[in-house]
Amino acid sequence: MDIQSLHIFKVVAEHGSITKAAKELNYAQSNITTRMQQLESSLQTVLFYRHNKGITLTTKGDLLLTYTDKIFRLFEETRQVMRDEEEPQGPLSIGSMESTAAVHLPMFILRYHSTCPKVDLTLKTGPTAQHIEEVLNYKLDGAFVSGPVQHPNLVAKKIFREKLVLVSSLLSSYPLELENIGNLTLLVLHKGCSYRQKLESWLHKEGIRPSKVMEFGSLDALMGCVAAGLGVSLLPLSIVQKYSHLEEITHYSLLEEFTLVDTFFIHRADNTFSTPLLKFIELFQEEKSSITCDEKRS
């Protein structure tokens, strides 16, 4: 097993084909076949199911692919650290909840980009559970998630606490009262969204079964439908304020137990920071302290 064989393995696994991998890498197909046989032999395991439409990874192959991702990421990080750069550069993948990305991150990302123009930053929005998994699997460098987060392989820093409010429209056919909620359509983001979970636990506690639930992939679409009077949702107050131009929107406070939500920034605890991630954390901490000062002032 050597780094070149692992690279070839990664390409074969990604293409699901030895022939396609050979074309991609500019090698003869037979060469790739031999290299993969040697890799299997050196690891004393079978990495592929061979069939007439290509190859499929075995469980061990799948496992090796996970390790390969880790090895190459570590390899890249090592190269960057060894280069001893003053200016961070290279890829940085950050995950974020939809709402955090929409409200809290745009200005910070602008600042990060102007400070570290050579970093290739990717911001991926999605639910907390998915982001935790992706940070652990080295697919993301860090993520903004809804807390609390407790995992031995993760470091989680509390970033801010938000208040959730029930959002409705003045155009809604039912006045927003507890006894009416069951008649209203619940507008929610995808499964795994922490605000949705809070809303569902609150409804469960109140013994309310919503008549209909509609899922949305984006905040814009969800807020548009809330404004049109389609239904109600539970969202951070900051989001509602961001959409204050939608004049029909109105919001209501719930019991504190269901309305306070903490956002954490998580990264792996294995101390293999890339320079771009270190700078990201450093800048965000500066940003956070300035936000805190502003909040204290106001």
Place this chain on the structure above:
DNA sequence: CCCATGCGTGCGTACGCGTT
């Protein structure tokens, strides 16, 4: 169309030997 196998070719490395 895919992967596996056999075979020939070229390159890099290790080693031995002679020369300086």
Place this chain on the structure above:
DNA sequence: AACGCGTACGCACGCATGGG
């Protein structure tokens, strides 16, 4: 001891071909 040269070997690679 250091250096240069020739040779043998291992390895990576591609071509041709066969089987599924």
